[in-house]
Amino acid sequence: MMFRNKLFLFILFVTCFEDLLLAIDVQRRNLATENPGFLSIDCGVEDDYLDHATGIWFKSDKEFTSTGENHEILPEFQSDDDEYEKQFGKRYNTLRSFPEGRKNCYSLQLEAESAKNSSFRIRASFSYGNYDRKNQPPKFDLYVGVNYWTTVDSNAYGAFFRENRSSARYKDDIYDRIWYPYRLPNSVSVSTSSDIDGSNLYKVPAEVLRTAVRPSNGSSMTGSLSVASDYEYNVYFHFAELEVFEDKLREISITVNGGITQGPFTLEYLKPLSISFQKLLVVGNFTFTIASTNESGLPPILNALEIYQLKQIEHSATNQSDVDAIVSTKHTYNIDRDDWQGDPCLPKDTTWTGLSCRFDTTPRIISLNLSSSKLTGEISPSLALLQEIESIDLSYNELTGSVPEVLARLPKLKLLNLSGNKLKGPIPQSLQDKSDNGSLLLRYGRVRFSLLNSLGSFYTA
Numbered sequence: 001m002m003f004r005n006k007l008f009l010f011i012l013f014v015t016c017f018e019d020l021l022l023a024i025d026v027q028r029r030n031l032a033t034e035n036p037g038f039l040s041i042d043c044g045v046e047d048d049y050l051d052h053a054t055g056i057w058f059k060s061d062k063e064f065t066s067t068g069e070n071h072e073i074l075p076e077f078q079s080d081d082d083e084y085e086k087q088f089g090k091r092y093n094t095l096r097s098f099p100e101g102r103k104n105c106y107s108l109q110l111e112a113e114s115a116k117n118s119s120f121r122i123r124a125s126f127s128y129g130n131y132d133r134k135n136q137p138p139k140f141d142l143y144v145g146v147n148y149w150t151t152v153d154s155n156a157y158g159a160f161f162r163e164n165r166s167s168a169r170y171k172d173d174i175y176d177r178i179w180y181p182y183r184l185p186n187s188v189s190v191s192t193s194s195d196i197d198g199s200n201l202y203k204v205p206a207e208v209l210r211t212a213v214r215p216s217n218g219s220s221m222t223g224s225l226s227v228a229s230d231y232e233y234n235v236y237f238h239f240a241e242l243e244v245f246e247d248k249l250r251e252i253s254i255t256v257n258g259g260i261t262q263g264p265f266t267l268e269y270l271k272p273l274s275i276s277f278q279k280l281l282v283v284g285n286f287t288f289t290i291a292s293t294n295e296s297g298l299p300p301i302l303n304a305l306e307i308y309q310l311k312q313i314e315h316s317a318t319n320q321s322d323v324d325a326i327v328s329t330k331h332t333y334n335i336d337r338d339d340w341q342g343d344p345c346l347p348k349d350t351t352w353t354g355l356s357c358r359f360d361t362t363p364r365i366i367s368l369n370l371s372s373s374k375l376t377g378e379i380s381p382s383l384a385l386l387q388e389i390e391s392i393d394l395s396y397n398e399l400t401g402s403v404p405e406v407l408a409r410l411p412k413l414k415l416l417n418l419s420g421n422k423l424k425g426p427i428p429q430s431l432q433d434k435s436d437n438g439s440l441l442l443r444y445g446r447v448r449f450s451l452l453n454s455l456g457s458f459y460t461a
Ligand SMILES: *[C@@H]1O[C@H](CO)[C@@H](O)[C@H](O)[C@H]1NC(C)=O
Pocket: 117
């Protein structure tokens, strides 16, 4: 990749949204896709396509979500020149909007069991582009799984949209991180055209490491980044010596936030070195000073910087066996409710209709009400996997077959309403016993017109 601008230092902000369009890039390791290691989704397009400028294969979002509607942004916001096209491709021209429902989800399956415990980097970008001609950029909350990530105020990102940058990303960066050039005050650039070993732990692209800054005078340089205050950050400083010296070594140390220091360490020619600060609490701006030691014959340099804001993961998802049971029930009965997506219980104000949950450390489903929901077929045996359930109301559907005995094994079941169905056969003895001694409130009555040709015993509510 060639850069027309003179590059100084690359910097990566992970917590910032770059622009304003509804497009989500989800990077996943351990996933065999057209771009190994990550997945890029273009929201609102019909078909998958290869973005020639970046070599990135964009998938349509069709297979990841079942709600929302596709739109195009207005022509005046669309790609209109080659430079723009090179930077952003066409992925910001389309979007998916979600006029219905309080919660709308994209669901990405992890194929490999081993992937379930790996780290994922997710980047989401949004642009409103006045697609609805209302000039009302939306504001909404973004969750990853059941945890709040951020509030997207598409208005606030407007200025970013047209910004002209040069940047490095895929294929230079195998994870498609986007590295932006950044200028430190009182610094000058250093660069090399020699090869740098790109196979470092953090996979910083050689292209990014090939340029650096050093102080224009003196033996230290200071940078300041305005980041959200009172959060913890993981910060990674990336170095590689770019110049050859016969008898001098570059020996440097890093001080962050005017206090915590690491080093001194010595740089080796064309060999990447990364120094990280973990869980660094930042109050006010994040500041850093790179200084050479008294013994160092050379001023310090800095090649690249990565900074990640840490967020507390407050909630764990609903118990997996409850999720499996309710999802299986949903499929058995083809339940087509817009809000039956994502986690069944969380976020709290978007619990699936007809469910209620107990919000323990791991939320549990405690009641299910699918009364008058046009259910057909037999009573789903997966209901018996809802181990904490206290109340099941399946009344006034068209359920057939017999009442499964397994329901008697639900230890906490106190209410079971099966009235108004077309069920046959006797109530299993174990359920009857629970009903007789008062530990279970059982409703099991038939619709009147079916009484005539029914066989077996029946109970009326
Ligand atoms: C998940 O990863 C963490 C950190 O890498 C490790 O400590 C833990 O044992 C892993 N858990 C499983 C179930 O593999």
